[in-house]
Amino acid sequence: MSTFAGSYPDLVNTKLVDKFYTSNNLNLFWFNTTIDLRRELLEIISHAAYYGLDKNKYHISQLKEAIVYTGSDSNTIKRFDRVYTDAFISFSKDLYVGNHIDDLLNFDELSSKYTTRDNEYLLTKIISVKTGSDIDSIIKHLEPADYFYTRIKSELKNQIELKNVSKVKQLNTTIDLYRWVQHFAFEKYMLINIGSATFGYYENDAIKLTSNIVVGKLSTKTPRFAAYCDKVILYPYWNVPRSIAVKELLPKFKRSPARVDAMNMQIINSKGKIVNPYAVKWSQYNRSNFPYVFRQCTGCDNSLGVIKFNLTDPFDVYLHDTNAKNLFRSKYRFYSHGCIRLEKAIDLGNILLKDKLDDKYLTSCYKDQIPKEHKLEKPIPVFVIYSTVEMDSTGAFHYDKDVYNLMK
Numbered sequence: 130m131s132t133f134a135g136s137y138p139d140l141v142n143t144k145l146v147d148k149f150y151t152s153n154n155l156n157l158f159w160f161n162t163t164i165d166l167r168r169e170l171l172e173i174i175s176h177a178a179y180y181g182l183d184k185n186k187y188h189i190s191q192l193k194e195a196i197v198y199t200g201s202d203s204n205t206i207k208r209f210d211r212v213y214t215d216a217f218i219s220f221s222k223d224l225y226v227g228n229h230i231d232d233l234l235n236f237d238e239l240s241s242k243y244t245t246r247d248n249e250y251l252l253t254k255i256i257s258v259k260t261g262s263d264i265d266s267i268i269k270h271l272e273p274a275d276y277f278y279t280r281i282k283s284e285l286k287n288q289i290e291l292k293n294v295s296k297v298k299q300l301n302t303t304i305d306l307y308r309w310v311q312h313f314a315f316e317k318y319m320l321i322n323i324g325s326a327t328f329g330y331y332e333n334d335a336i337k338l339t340s341n342i343v344v345g346k347l348s349t350k351t352p353r354f355a356a357y358c359d360k361v362i363l364y365p366y367w368n369v370p371r372s373i374a375v376k377e378l379l380p381k382f383k384r385s386p387a388r389v390d391a392m393n394m395q396i397i398n399s400k401g402k403i404v405n406p407y408a409v410k411w412s413q414y415n416r417s418n419f420p421y422v423f424r425q426c427t428g429c430d431n432s433l434g435v436i437k438f439n440l441t442d443p444f445d446v447y448l449h450d451t452n453a454k455n456l457f458r459s460k461y462r463f464y465s466h467g468c469i470r471l472e473k474a475i476d477l478g479n480i481l482l483k484d485k486l487d488d489k490y491l492t493s494c495y496k497d498q499i500p501k502e503h504k505l506e507k508p509i510p511v512f513v514i515y516s517t518v519e520m521d522s523t524g525a526f527h528y529d530k531d532v533y534n535l536m537k
Contacts, residue, residue: 140211141186141219145248149214152256159213160206167196169261170217173268179286181304182223187216214255217264221251225271227309233302236354236442239510243313273311275334277520281307284518284526299528299536303518310512318510319358321448321469323351324517325529326462328469330477338477341457343470350533351467353515356442357508361478363491364498365437367425369394370445373466374423375416383411393430397422429494436474436491438481440511448511450474463532469513481505 140146150156159167171192177184195209226247230240254267272278281304288296310320320329323344330338345351369378381388389396389406396404398421409421425431434450444467451470456462471477479486482503517529517536531537 140215142215142222145218145222145252146211146215148248149218149252149256150211152252157206157210159210164196165261166258166264167192167213169264170213171196173264174216174220177220178289179282180224181282181285181301182220182228186223186228187220188212192216217255218251221255221267221271222247223305224268224308225251226312227305230305230309233306233514234354235352236356236444238357238441239313239355240309247312273308275311276524278304278307278311280520280524281518281526295536296528299517299531302536303516306514306516310514313510315510318512319448321511321513322519323353323513323515323533324531325519327519328471328473330480338473338480340472340476341462342472343451343453343456343462343465345465345467346463347532349466351465351469351513352442352444352446354442354444354446354513356440356511356513358438358440358448358481358511359505359508360439361481361503361505362437362439363478363486363501363503364427364435364495365431365433365449365500366427367431367433369423369425370466371422375419378423379414379416379419382406383414386411393426393428395424395426397424426496427498427500428496434474435494436478438471438474438477441508442513446513448474448477481509 149158159170171189174184174187174189174192177187177189191209191212195212198205198209200206226240230237251271254270258264258267281300285297285300285304288300310318315331317330317332320331321327321342321344322329326342326344328338328340328342329336378392378394382394386406386409388394396406396409398404404421414420425433427435429435430452432452434452436450438448440447446468448469448471451474453464453470454472456464456470457472475486475488475491478491479488515533515535517531519527519529521527
């Protein structure tokens, strides 16, 4: 007796399955034709690992049971049909938009805006299937069609056959993130890889700017997220986050108020007024009751340098220039409090503002400038991911150290 008698297995995409059958006039899809259609899907899902996916997510045991089912019970056949449909939809969706992306990010402002578009696209593709070769064609069409993707799939297959579990996990994460980023097909976007501490700016699938970056140290990790860059600020203030202010700066300034001026800092009260550091009764304050905000004045000695790129993430993390440029030459570039320091900040500013920057104005390092804000005509998507696999110009793969210990 079939294990389907009486109940459905848990479907992964129940709503999409229902929508699929509504579009198909509630007709059977997999069991109203020859076994070839089912056999092709089973073959593909049996080799899900070579796509960086887990075959068990796609009902592999039920698919095998169904393909040899010889009974005539209509309810069982309907259930088998739905399971095949769910397996195809779920596999196709993971292949197209990435698998478990929520687990790889701390915040995602982008994906929900494209969910309806993605689902409609997938259903249109799937319902057009007539033969086994159609399935194979759709699978290939859903994958990125570029050199990097081809190479990383080949590398994944090699590492699976070598049974290198650690590298396979790293590759699975990288290939998932790559599919996710690519499926949006944005005309312009920025990609920050925390794992390799590198930056890339892309236009029309071509990379226009690359550089080293400095990201968060282990105790203050840079979060992983997808958001937008909406503003460029020239000669920005650094409004010191409270955690840094009370843990690091407050003890220094209590010992020596003169360090406030030496570090080009200002003390701001609740009314936005600048307070004289020698007028503050430092002995009365500690981490819990300190009522002021620290702000670093503008200029080249500002921790944000002379240009900042505002991001719409909820973590108060942004891209910025820096006054500590020597760190970009280091192989280990995990030193920040969480923000992302750019090696080529002025170059990026010129790209985003269409060469309207006054480079001399920025490199002259003027003191006490009023920050100048430039709103971008159209916000640019920014992906901040964590991948420990990189491919060099020769096509060889390198596995970076898992500094944040996220690959366990």
